[in-house]
Amino acid sequence: xxxxxxxxxxxxxxxxxLNHIKDTSMVAADGVILEIGLGNGxxxxxxxxxxxxxxxxxxxxxxxxxxxxxxxxADLVLxxxxxxxxxxxxxxxxxxxxxxxxxxxxxxxxTLTWLPQSVAAALASGGIAASGLxxxxxxxxxxxxxxxxxxxxxxxxRKR
Amino acid sequence: xxxxxxxxxxxxxxxxxLNHIKDTSMVAADGVILEIGLGNGxxxxxxxxxxxxxxxxxxxxxxxxxxxxxxxxADLVLxxxxxxxxxxxxxxxxxxxxxxxxxxxxxxxxTLTWLPQSVAAALASGGIAASGLxxxxxxxxxxxxxxxxxxxxxxxxRKR
Ligand SMILES: C[S@@+](CC[C@H](N)C(=O)[O-])C[C@H]1O[C@@H](n2cnc3c(N)ncnc32)[C@H](O)[C@@H]1O
Ligand code: NI
Ligand code: NI
Numbered sequence: 001x002x003x004x005x006x007x008x009x010x011x012x013x014x015x016x017x018l019n020h021i022k023d024t025s026m027v028a029a030d031g032v033i034l035e036i037g038l039g040n041g042x043x044x045x046x047x048x049x050x051x052x053x054x055x056x057x058x059x060x061x062x063x064x065x066x067x068x069x070x071x072x073x074a075d076l077v078l079x080x081x082x083x084x085x086x087x088x089x090x091x092x093x094x095x096x097x098x099x100x101x102x103x104x105x106x107x108x109x110x111t112l113t114w115l116p117q118s119v120a121a122a123l124a125s126g127g128i129a130a131s132g133l134x135x136x137x138x139x140x141x142x143x144x145x146x147x148x149x150x151x152x153x154x155x156x157x158r159k160r
Numbered sequence: 161x162x163x164x165x166x167x168x169x170x171x172x173x174x175x176x177x178l179n180h181i182k183d184t185s186m187v188a189a190d191g192v193i194l195e196i197g198l199g200n201g202x203x204x205x206x207x208x209x210x211x212x213x214x215x216x217x218x219x220x221x222x223x224x225x226x227x228x229x230x231x232x233x234a235d236l237v238l239x240x241x242x243x244x245x246x247x248x249x250x251x252x253x254x255x256x257x258x259x260x261x262x263x264x265x266x267x268x269x270x271t272l273t274w275l276p277q278s279v280a281a282a283l284a285s286g287g288i289a290a291s292g293l294x295x296x297x298x299x300x301x302x303x304x305x306x307x308x309x310x311x312x313x314x315x316x317x318r319k320r
Contacts, residue, residue: 003229004175004206011168046164066263069163103226 003103009150010132014099015046016148017130017156021095022050026128029053031094034122036081036115041065043099054094059084082111085118092124098131108133116140123159131155163263169310170292174259175206176308177290177316181255182210186288189213191254194282196241196275201225203259214254219244242271245278252284258291268293276300283319291315 001009021027031054035044038060045068047056058071059081065071077084081100096119101108116137119129128143129135132154140157149156161169181187191214195204198220205228207216218231219241230236237244241260256279261268276297279289288303289295292314300317309316 002206002209003200003202003226004171007202008168008171008175011164011171015164015168040163042163042167046162049162066163068263103228 010153012148013145013150013153014043014130014132016146017154018043018046018050018097020146020149021128021130027051027054027095031124031127032057032091034059034085034088034093034096034098035071036085036096036098036119037100038063038065038071038076039099041069041071043097044071045069047097051095057088082114082118085122089118089121091122093122093127094124095128095130096122098129098133098135101132112136120159125159127159129155129157129159131157170313172308173305173310173313174203174290174292176306177314178203178206178210178257180306180309181288181290187211187214187255191284191287192217192251194219194245194248194253194256194258195231196245196256196258196279197260198223198225198231198236199259201229201231203257204231205229207257211255217248242274242278245282249278249281251282253282253287254284255288255290256282258289258293258295261292272296280319285319287319289315289317289319291317 033054033056035056035058038044038058044058057075059077062078100111116135119135120137120139134155135157139160141160143156143158145156193214193216195216195218198204198218204218217235219237222238260271276295279295280297280299294315295317299320301320303316303318305316
């Protein structure tokens, strides 16, 4: 399996889980969504199409997204997510999507020291998380992956 | 269709065409391959797996590829491809893959002023080109896309 194969598989898995969250109405129409790792904005654009009534707040170090999928300024939180996400603790977020894994294991290990607890703290009880990195936290109950979700590529949880 | 949907479709189409080129033995085992636009190196990695005996020369402005899929220094050509590709005119390249489209129409229009003729000049007669941007050139005969190739996402040619 080439790195291209892995990448396509990861993107397909991500999309399958997002579409499942929509299809099964897991996110209330007025719930806040966090897009953790805006990047190019492709996934932001997909989430925006799936959840047109929800506020989607996107995080990244700096704006690197395409103009067609750059959030309004009021919904952009710039800086190191490790710091910027703290203000969302207790905010009863309905759905958090995180795509901040890299192909560098040391970087990902660093991210995993703060991401699971930050996501758990931001979510409402019953809130949903989907992530490219595992979110190992006692408050986050792993959910079975839907069809098309690939184990080890997308991780899926509900906050207890 | 979201930007994520388009992106997945483009990557799947690219892979389908690459795999077809391999499956139908369109590239001689000792032919030189050009990877025009190395980027992260994912497609380079895929081409390398498909064509293990071929020399693959990769072009980009600077090295931005993951260490796992960075070509040896002797096979890396850094700088503006518009300039660096000129030296390959007449080099009888067997296969040129170009993935240097952007989501910015003005940039792509600029690229299209030089890419088709540069690819045509580099290829041997009978050589193959696959590209994310159209290569409109009298010496490049469009080939039918294989199953999985998506019209408008991947363009496929043989040099007359
Ligand atoms: C894989 S990309 C996200 C791609 C995105 N899903 C898309 O559709 O384009 C990850 C992004 O997360 C950002 N990122 C990763 N770790 C971060 C951190 N600690 N603070 C801020 N941004 C971070 C990177 O800058 C990068 O843009
Ligand atoms: Ni491999
Ligand atoms: Ni759309």
